[in-house]
Amino acid sequence: MRGIYTPVTQIRRQVFVEIAKAAFEGAPAATLEEIPYRIIPGEVPTYRDSVFKERAIIGERVRLGLGLPVRGAGEQGSITGDLDLARLNEKFYEGPLVNVIPFACNACEEKAYMVTDQCQGCLAHPCVSVCPVKAISIVNGRSQIDKSKCIKCGRCKDACPYSAIVKAERPCAAACGVDAIESDYLGRASINHDKCVSCGQCLVSCPFAAIADKSQIFQLVEALKAPGEVIAAIAPSFVGQFGPMATPERVKKALLDLGFSGVYEVAIGADLGAVEEAHHYAHKVATGEEPYFATSCCPSWSVMAKRDFPTVAPYVSSALTPMVATARIVKKEHPDAQVVFVGPCAAKKLEAARRSVRSDVDFVITFEELMGMFVAKGIEFGENEPVEMTDATSGGRGYAVAGGVADAIGNCIRELYPELEVKIDRAEGLKNCKKMLALAKAGKRNGYLMEGMACPGGCVAGAGTILPIPKAATAVKQFQEAAKEKSPTQSAYHEADE
Amino acid sequence: MKRLSVEICVCTKCVMNGAMDIIEAVEGLKKLKTQLRLNSQVDIVTRSFCSGADVCPLVCVNGERMEHSNSETVMAKIISLTSKDVK
Numbered sequence: 168m169r170g171i172y173t174p175v176t177q178i179r180r181q182v183f184v185e186i187a188k189a190a191f192e193g194a195p196a197a198t199l200e201e202i203p204y205r206i207i208p209g210e211v212p213t214y215r216d217s218v219f220k221e222r223a224i225i226g227e228r229v230r231l232g233l234g235l236p237v238r239g240a241g242e243q244g245s246i247t248g249d250l251d252l253a254r255l256n257e258k259f260y261e262g263p264l265v266n267v268i269p270f271a272c273n274a275c276e277e278k279a280y281m282v283t284d285q286c287q288g289c290l291a292h293p294c295v296s297v298c299p300v301k302a303i304s305i306v307n308g309r310s311q312i313d314k315s316k317c318i319k320c321g322r323c324k325d326a327c328p329y330s331a332i333v334k335a336e337r338p339c340a341a342a343c344g345v346d347a348i349e350s351d352y353l354g355r356a357s358i359n360h361d362k363c364v365s366c367g368q369c370l371v372s373c374p375f376a377a378i379a380d381k382s383q384i385f386q387l388v389e390a391l392k393a394p395g396e397v398i399a400a401i402a403p404s405f406v407g408q409f410g411p412m413a414t415p416e417r418v419k420k421a422l423l424d425l426g427f428s429g430v431y432e433v434a435i436g437a438d439l440g441a442v443e444e445a446h447h448y449a450h451k452v453a454t455g456e457e458p459y460f461a462t463s464c465c466p467s468w469s470v471m472a473k474r475d476f477p478t479v480a481p482y483v484s485s486a487l488t489p490m491v492a493t494a495r496i497v498k499k500e501h502p503d504a505q506v507v508f509v510g511p512c513a514a515k516k517l518e519a520a521r522r523s524v525r526s527d528v529d530f531v532i533t534f535e536e537l538m539g540m541f542v543a544k545g546i547e548f549g550e551n552e553p554v555e556m557t558d559a560t561s562g563g564r565g566y567a568v569a570g571g572v573a574d575a576i577g578n579c580i581r582e583l584y585p586e587l588e589v590k591i592d593r594a595e596g597l598k599n600c601k602k603m604l605a606l607a608k609a610g611k612r613n614g615y616l617m618e619g620m621a622c623p624g625g626c627v628a629g630a631g632t633i634l635p636i637p638k639a640a641t642a643v644k645q646f647q648e649a650a651k652e653k654s655p656t657q658s659a660y661h662e663a664d665e
Numbered sequence: 666m667k668r669l670s671v672e673i674c675v676c677t678k679c680v681m682n683g684a685m686d687i688i689e690a691v692e693g694l695k696k697l698k699t700q701l702r703l704n705s706q707v708d709i710v711t712r713s714f715c716s717g718a719d720v721c722p723l724v725c726v727n728g729e730r731m732e733h734s735n736s737e738t739v740m741a742k743i744i745s746l747t748s749k750d751v752k
Contacts (some may be wrong), residue, residue, distance in 0.1 A: 172683035172736065180681050265688045277680070410680035411711045538681045547677055550715045 170628075170635045173215060175376040177313060177466035181206050182225065183384060183539025186232045190388035191543055201588065202229050203246075224271040231266060232382045235261045256389035258529055260287025260520050263360045264380050265370060265513065270624070271377035272355035275337040278319055282310045285331035294323035299585060303571075344373035344597020344621065345471055364474075366457040366467035366597065366621040367513030367630025380513045380630070384540060387507060387530045391426035396501055398429040400493045400528075402510035403437065403559070404567035404626040407642030408534045408633045409541065409548065416553030421546045422509075423554065429501065433508070434559030436492030437566040438658035440464065443486045445579035448616055453587050457482055459607055459615045462572050464488045465622035466518040467598050476604045489566060490515060494527040507531040509537055511567075514559060514621065533631020560658050561650040567643045569595045569625030573618035580616075581654055593618035637662065667705040669746060672725040672741070676713040681717060681723040683735060684711075690736035694743060702749045 177492040185202045192198075193320040203222035212218040226246045227237050238244070243321060253259045288308035295303045295310070301488045302316035303323055310332070312323070324332040339356050340348040347362035348369060356377065358369070370378040390397050399422045406415055413421070419430045444462065451457040462612045463469040463484035473480040487495065508515055519528040532540075565571035573591045580634045592615050594603040600619040607613050627639035632640070652658065671691055675693050691709055694701070715723040720732035726742045
């Protein structure tokens with residue numbers, strides 16, 4: 168599903184456009200109430216069994232898009248009944264960030280093994296032989312699994328020579344690297360928010376569009392309309408996201424046309440962080456004072472590492488994340504400005520809500536949400552004049568792809584401490600990140616710099632991206648090559664930072 | 666070898682509505698040249714030409730407009746045109 172445009176993607180983006188349009192036009196609450204009817208017109212259902220249900224689900228998506236809490240089917244009220252809570256020109260956020268719309272959930276069966284029509288009823292039937300609990304028997308010439316006995320070990324699946332036994336798993340649960348997807352009393356998915364790290368992979372993996380995160384588009388547009396500076400800090404994975412016409416320079420102009428008073432590359436903060444972490448590695452890890460060192464720029468990975476691996480937690484970088492470092496530079500240069508992080512990531516919304524970060528970053532929106540704002544405002548990239556974008560180095564821009572963070576830090580170490588040998592390990596996807604952390608905990612990653620990325624592929628594969636992942640990675644590479652300075656050590660912002 | 670021109674509008678609205686995925690699908694089709702017996706060269710052109718009308722995503726295959734297109738309809742169109750050539 169990830170990286171394929173489906174009706175689920177379409178609905179999600181339509182909601183963003185409609186909310187942004189209503190906000191830009193200063194439309195009354197009644198206009199927001201009409202959104203489900205604009206997205207699902209007529210009397211015939213398109214996606215589900217009832218047009219009323221389709222609209223009710225869109226209604227909850229609108230609420231989440233406004234930052235309001237999701238409701239169950241038993242709760243009475245209009246979509247915008249509590250809109251006054253959210254009608255602000257400053258950040259409005261009440262957890263949880265990622266939500267299941269209960270009545271949109273298909274209540275897919277939790278993990279199960281099933282025999283398909285591919286079963287040949289073969290003479291050998293190794294599935295029966297390998298089952299440790301005698302859950303498989305041959306009925307009418309075919310294998311049959313007794314679910315009451317099955318312990319879901321998967322041995323039968325591995326043994327079948329015809330690949331006739333399949334593992335069925337909820338897509339949201341399969342995508343979740345921290346086992347945060349549970350079931351409610353009706354068997355529908357529910358999120359255990361004590362476990363969830365808000366990476367957003369479940370929301371892009373649910374084929375029933377039942378999971379969505381809260382947005383700040385509405386409040387951001389209000390801020391853009393109000394007097395005062397609003398400055399965008401854009402993550403390096405933005406290149407290519409808005410189509411082939413949207414060169415980095417044209418994206419910058421489009422942001423200015425949207426009402427932002429300035430645009431900074433978040434790769435500036437990455438440059439600063441890479442150098443700081445290179446020094447840290449040389450002074451702490453290479454000397455043996457600390458066993459290893461883990462990067463911190465991906466919030467889902469660092470939250471998971473600190474929470475689930477307490478012995479590793481002290482060695483997760485304490486350097487400012489690129490988002491926060493850049494926001495602080497912006498606030499230093501523009502003390503009264505509101506800073507908006509524009510990125511690929513749902514989890515950054517949560518990072519920005521932390522007490523220590525709240526005053527640095529005022530809003531977080533994803534590329535998908537920004538695209539909704541561009542469409543709502545009728546901004547075309549082919550028509551605007553490009554504005555130069557030369558803030559960051561190649562190394563900082565490389566943070567957008569998996570491996571890029573470790574590359575940038577590793578190159579800085581080699582440049583600043585040529586005598587040191589750098590040992591690097593990295594993992595993409597939270598399940599793989601956990602394996603790497605387990606190795607570190609067991610003492611098998613001593614002396615290592617470890618990079619973790621919650622999204623497989625890195626930031627270019629974040630939940631709020633638009634472009635297919637391989638294309639996005641190529642675009643980042645080209646953007647890196649276009650940088651005037653190659654090494655983060657050459658960033659002009661080091662002096663400003665001192 | 667014949668040439669098939671696939672023009673894909675990449676205005677803001679078309680991109681938001683899946684134009685990039687259509688490009689990906691058409692490029693992917695080229696890799697199935699043998700299985701699909703494609704005997705035409707597929708040329709992909711990206712530009713903004715839908716003029717903001719409510720037709721997004723807009724694709725033109727050999728000059729024929731396909732409004733509200735998607736990967737599925739564009740791939741089917743390309744295959745139908747090239748399979749005619751095979752006959």
